[in-house]
Amino acid sequence: MTDADLLEMYRTMVLSRTLDQRIWQMNRQGRAAIVASAQGHEAAQVGAIRALDPERDRFYIYYRELTTMLALGITPLELLLGFLAKDGEPLSGARQFPLHGAIDRSRRDIVSFSNVVATQLLQAVGVALADKMRGEKRVTVAYFGDGASSMGETHEAMNFASIHHLPVIFFCENNKYATSVPLSRQMNIESIAARADGYGMPGIEIDGFDPVAVYEAVGAAAIRALSGDGPTLVEAVVERFLPHTSDDDDTRYRPPEELEDIRKFDPIPAMEKLLRSSGALDDALDDEIKGSAQKIVNQATEDAENAPFPEPHDFYEQVYAPGSPGDQS
């Protein structure tokens, strides 16, 4: 991985953090209804996309994927339109929560149907099955958290994908909490990746604060998938810097010292330090990266605030296919 690659990842992480902070702030001001913050997940998300091909591959994401979206080329303005439920939002016509719906397939195959955890894993397996049946060489990435790892559908998805050697990467962002429930109350094992053995596929646990380690693990999983050897479970261990969502209060269940501890290591300053020590980043460039992120987010905020809400003119459309029985459009 070159300095240029590292710098590009750093730039995306900085942009994601800046945007994430802005959305959180807008929620506190009553301007954005709901946010599930990606703060603490940025390195894992940016490292994974670096190892994949945004045009070739398919991304079945879940709700905490702000950095993934940016890394795949969805713009801060588009994302802000979603958080403000405004017209022009690119996923669901603002029918759904932010980051839910699907991007136009001609642009990117990014899908996030629902808030129900783990359903996307079986869907991703079906997507990969279709690609395999047609002989298309693509990777489908199924994103999930430690919370979704407890769902029966997670088991079923991994089992089926492994039986049929499907080109799937199960990418778990383990932030150690299912809303308020800590890992010790979710499982009696230390590693989610260790479960891969039970399905006859490789499982890799990596430091999700290290984007290069994530890049390498996902890259190896992608090679395995494209060679027809089957799925891989990649577990990136991260921290959730903020509550589960803007409607949650993590001080009710996380001890104060823990909340202080998790912030002691932040992957973005760590990346900055790494780039400075290698000479790839100096004050001027860092100022440009951070200043540019601020400027992009400020402009996007203004544009999103000025955008209209969608009118209910198409409220009855897309229930059924146009012209089909039951269509009310």
Place this chain on the structure above:
Amino acid sequence: MPEITVIEAVRAALREEMERDPTVFMLGEDIGKRGGVFLATDGLIEQFGEERVIDTPLAEASIGGIALGAAVNGMRPVAEIEFADFIWPAVNQIIGEAARVRYGTHGRRTAPLVLRVPYGGGVRGGLFHSQSIEVAFAHQPGLKVVAPATPYDAKGLLKSAIRDDDPVIFLEHKRTYRLVKGDVPDGEYTVPIGVAEVKRAGSDVTVVSYGLVLHYCLEAAATLAEEGIDVEVVDLRTLRPLDTDTVLASVRKTSKAMIVHEDTKAGGIGGEIAAVIAEYAFEDLDAPVMRVAGPEVPAMPFSPLLEAEFMPSPEKIAAAIRKLAAY
């Protein structure tokens, strides 16, 4: 025109659609070498191979979720749920998600999948091989729910379901599989989703039904004809979206309406039909709308006399129609 059974009609539709369209494939439990527990897929793995006739693990959420993913990615999966009673683990994927794909993505993705579901009782199936599950699915906008009663309709509607661009729950009444025979043309035809059919024209009473008990209604109508009661029998065929026009036209003609189904009465399809009639044909009615339906117990018992107590029969239906005709 050869006479075939419902199960033969289903199998013929599957074979012809698999031959016609390479994106059609099947998945389900025991559908491969076993040919399905009812033999609906008998011979298909030999013709199309295990790539297109996929035996799944015993996992209904997988069947629903993988069918959904494949459908979103350009295929036309036809999934079999072995018995309707086992469908509940797939509900998360089908009602929760497949029904909302088109709406929740603003039309950017669609889910053209078919879930074939053998349902219903009168087969000594007991609590967990007899269930009627149609209401759970018929309640959900975004899904289409089809319930044919005859071989002709089963073949034509299954072909339409496979070609449909929305998720379709295709209900096959198990007791009709080998019991009901009928003429089915050799050539290509389809039956449209969302269109009911008057299976017997009459002038005194309208009886609306579907599935196995539609045949019991026809038997009752034949008996009553000898007594001078002329019964019109409407086969809904599709439970969502409902063809209310056909129902209302019939009620406006006869002025008396009854709905018959095997599913339990409260909250059943019959309630919706009765409400539609009350809302749009109230002034045409000469009597209250009546229902003959399964009793308010949680399931159909196993022992034969208990099972018979649950099931609507031609006799029970005829008795109810006599009352309505005399009102």
